[in-house]
Amino acid sequence: MSERTLFDKVWHSHTVGILPSGQTQLFIGLHLIHEVTSPQAFGMLRERGLKVLYPQRTVATVDHIVPTENQARPFVDILAEEMMQSLEQSCQDYGIRFYNIGSGNQGIVHVIAPEQGLTQPGMTIACGDSHTSTHGAFGAIAFGIGTSQVRDVLASQTLALSKLxxxxxxxxxxxxxxxxxxxxxxxxxxxxxxxxxxxxxxxxxxxxxxxxxxxxxxxxxxxxxxxxxxxxxxxxxxxxxxxxxxxxxxxxxxxxxxxxxxxxxxxxxxxxxxxxxxxxxxxxIAPTVTWGITPGQGIAVNEAIPTPDSLPESERAIAKEAYSYMQLTPGTPIQGTKIDVCFIGSCTNGRLSDLQEAAKFAQGRHVAEGVKAFVVPGSERVKKEAEAEGLDRVFLAAGFEWREAGCSMCLAMNPDKLQGSQISASSSNRNFKGRQGSSTGRTLLMSPAMVVAAAVKGEVSDVRKLM
Missing domain, CATH: 3.40.1060.10 (Aconitase, Domain 2)
Known part of the structure; x- marks a missing residue:
């Protein structure tokens, strides 16, 4: 049977059955878990007296809440320490492979699975994290799921999903x-x-x-x-x-x-x-920067912030909200917008090649006065490889901080947070209100190279001018 997409083939080969709801019961080949969305799921298993059906198909790490500066245990943040202990205990109780801090394999869940070859073509992959779609780069079908679905996968190794x-x-x-x-x-x-x-x-x-x-x-x-x-x-x-x-x-x-x-x-x-x-x-396609409060509110670096009348009617209300929250004026160039914090990392852009590219632009330059800039490798392996190449020294000489592996300021469920209405140039994936740890903090998404350009100039700049 030809005329099928990869999606159709993988979906079909993992279909266990069709449920009365019309949804497909889909077998999940690889289940990735971390400390934030799993404690409640394990709690639900214990309440029902259920086992983890295939513990060998689940792999755990810690990433969201881990500090990237001082990782000494117990963590200063009591809640973070509780989440760590909960995952450690559950992995021990149910026989789940766990990559803890200092194992040499800890890191952001969507960085460690590919680098270890856990992620493979034709797989179905699930994780209690929105950005599980990352693994699709390998020709896998990968879904971000909620806590109750994490429970379902642990207990049955399947998910109820509607075909896309x-x-x-x-x-x-x-x-x-x-x-x-x-x-x-x-x-x-x-x-x-x-x-x-x-x-x-x-x-x-x-x-x-x-x-x-x-x-x-x-x-x-x-x-x-x-x-x-x-x-x-x-x-x-x-x-x-x-x-x-x-x-x-x-x-x-x-x-x-x-x-x-x-x-x-x-x-x-x-x-x-x-x-x-x-x-x-x-x-x-030009170097692109977001100006608003959704990843869709982006423009080329040499463009001006759109005016309401240049936008479709359906986008004007959210644009108005964005102008107000971001404190940016419609019609003004995005280039030249002053920056307070520069963050390179996340499951989007915290891999070795991201750091190598960013280091090219940091080499021989220095972070502008008044700007806080830091680099967070996506995993302990990435950190080790980067240090073997001397990338840490390049960044440190340029005035960046060099951190331990973790999610860091992508979502700030850890000590790395914006303060007040600081504005950040970030290589992460979300610019929602309050996303980086301050209810008034502002996020501009861009490539790691563009983050370096912003760091050395102290404002949004076109990285092509540094070439």
Missing amino acids: KVRKIEVNGKLQPGVYAKDIILHIIRTLGVKGGVGYAYEFAGTTFEQMSMEERMTVCNMSIEGGARCGYINPDEVTFQYLKDRDFAPKGGDWDKAVAWWTSIRSDEDAVYDDIVTFNAAE
């Missing part, structure tokens, strides 16, 4: 220098809207994605959720296989050849039928 439509987003051509994967996804969300993907899985295709490294593909898939899509994926290819080969959990020997043959077979068919197709020209 599939939109193919094709981007072709070569990116201009200074334009990155982050700019592509911000441009797509700006164009299609934060609700454009509701009810869809996004398949990212075209020559631009084919030319990308796995880490760049992860950046794009990570933010599918910000465009309203339930998941986003890229068909596995030689780039995927080369990345996975010899990683800890990748198949070995004869199993490797069988795996590659199967991974190749699940690619979307040449004549696959899509519910919608949208195309973009890579050459037309």
Whole structure:
């Protein structure tokens, strides 16, 4: 049977049955858990006297609440310490693999699973975290789920889900220098809207994605959720296989050849039928910065903040709210906006290649006076690899702080928070009100290279001018 997308094939091969509600009961191949959404789920299991059905299919780490400056235990934050202890105990009780601080494998859940080869093509993956769509970069179908669904996966290894439509987003051509994967996804969300993907899985295709490294593909898939899509994926290819080969959990020997043959077979068919197709020209995408309170409120760095009359009627109310909250004036250039804090990290842009690219622009320059800038590696492995290359020394010499692995100021469930109405240049994925730890704090999303440009200039700047 041809004419099928990867999404159709993976969905079909993991279908356990159709429920009376019309939803599919879907088998979940890999379940990732962390300290924030799992304590209540384990509590529900204990209340019902249930076991974890397949403990070997669940992997745990700590990321959201871990401090990135001082990781001595017990944590100063009592609630954070309680969450840590709860996860440690549950993993021990149920026999779940756990990567704790100091294991050498701890880090942001969406960074550690790919780097260890846990994430593989054709899998179904679930995690109690919005940005689980990251794993779709490998040709997996990956869903962020709620706490009660975390319980369901622990107890049954399945989820009740409604099948999605599939939109193919094709981007072709070569990116201009200074334009990155982050700019592509911000441009797509700006164009299609934060609700454009509701009810869809996004398949990212075209020559631009084919030319990308796995880490760049992860950046794009990570933010599918910000465009309203339930998941986003890229068909596995030689780039995927080369990345996975010899990683800890990748198949070995004869199993490797069988795996590659199967991974190749699940690619979307040449004549696959899509519910919608949208195309973009890579050459037309510029370094992109958000100005508002949703990831869809983005503009090219050389553009002005849109005026209400330039926006569709449906977007004017949220724009008005954004002008007020962000304290920005419609019609003024985004370039030149003063910055207080610069953050490089997160599951979107905290991998080694992100830090390597950022370091190129930090080398020989210095953070502007009055700006606090810091770099948070996405995992203990990323930190170790970056230090082996001397990237930490480059950042420290440039006036950045160099931290331990964690989610840090992406969502500020830890000591890394904005103060008052500080404005932040951030390589993370969300710019919602209060997202970075202050109810009046303001977030501008951009690529890691653009964050460095903002840090050294003390204002939103075009990274191409530093080239």
